[in-house]
Amino acid sequence: MNDFLPFALPDITDAEIAAVTDVLRSGWITTGPRAKEFEKSFAEAVGATHAVAVNSCTAALHLALEALGVGPGDEVIVPALTFAASAEVVRYLGAHPVLVDVLPGDHNVDPKKVEAAITPKTRAIIPVHFGGQACDLDEIMAIAKKHSLRVIEDAAHAFPTRYQGKAVGAFGDITCFSFYATKTLTTAEGGMAVTENAEGADRMRVMSLHGISKDAWKRYTAEGSWYYEIVAPGYKYNMTDMAAAMGLVQLARAQEMLEKRRRIARRYAEAFSTNPCIELLKVRDFDEHAWHLFTIKLVDGALSIDRNRFIEELKARGIGSSVHFIPLHLHPYYRDLYRYRPDDFPVALDAFRRSVSLPIYSKMSDADIDRVIAAVNDAIAAHRR
Secondary structure (H helix, E strand, C coil), rough: CCCCCCCCCCCCCHHHHHHHHHHHHHHHCCCHHHHHHHHHHHHHHHHEEEEEEEECCHHHHHHHHHHHCCCCCCCEEEEECCCCCCHHHHHHCCCEEEEECCCCCCEEEEEHHHCCCCCCCCEECEEEHHCEEEEEEEHHHHHHHHHHCEEEEEEECCCCCCCCCCCCCCCCCEEEEHHHHHHHCCCCEEECCCCCCHHHHHHHHHHCCCCCCCCCHHHHHCCCCCCCCCCCCEECCCCCCCHHHHHHHHHHHHHHHHHHHHHHHHHHHHCCCCCCCEEEEECCCCCCCCCCCCEEEECCCCCCCHHHHHHHHHHCCCCCCCCCCCCCHHHHHHHHHHCHHHHHHHHHHHHHHHEECCCCCCCCCHHHHHHHHHHHHHHHHHCCC
């Protein structure tokens, strides 16, 4: 279908293209001055002291857990309704992700379930800011303090989210962001870990590039040296200057792109809030939400078709959509390893069964928004009981 509207598209302008071209022409294309500049600018944007640019949010989460000392046999609390990365990084270190249920209103982790899951082996909590709305950070941080736990925020959806007037990135021990192609700020592939902990930042920086001692990227510059030392068995997680150059332009455009996503979210909310077949997620304040996702839930029994068929109906009308997420306990790896049953996390299961994420990205035109609204309404009208 030539006029198919995809679920997500990056918002790339000539400015991003020119920035990447400048890096290509400079002769320095991997980790270098642009990556350092991006770290500094991003840290300022979220009110953090230290930032470490890496090649994915998954890498950032892995480095964060390692820097905080999570290891074999430890337990880390993770919401059941999240992407694979939130839990797999725990397994990388030989620790165990302890899944907990989410809240039905906004699909963020349920703080009461978090506290109930704490054992003597628990070392950390990974709250995931679903869709761009912050978790209840006050309650989560209070629980962490009470039980002497570390908090690594999975903020893959949450730039530039604010919680009670303060940017996400200044609450947990370490906060990890994603710059994947579909995110609110993209470097094609990329991520960032931010923290107030200088020692943790140094450890993540060293471990992000083979465990080579400080400022390894400078060894091919005039001020560097060929000599280096391996201080730990690190990883290959560094961000390139090409990606960072793109990120710097996107960062400068962040507010402009956010305003466009807010407008789309408002249009959707106005169109669907009185539809008896649709349930919207609860939103505290449009000004706080990053609007990475706009998720609707089909009301049980309202339609003669299920969620999967509804997605196909949207596709037939030229509209792409997605589902966030298939709960982790339904995937064979976690199901078999930890012997989970589907109804172990009933809220996550219900969210999965009824959810549809609609297109919301800053390149969408008013006509695009109208098409999505019309397609949703038409699919509902055609299959309403």
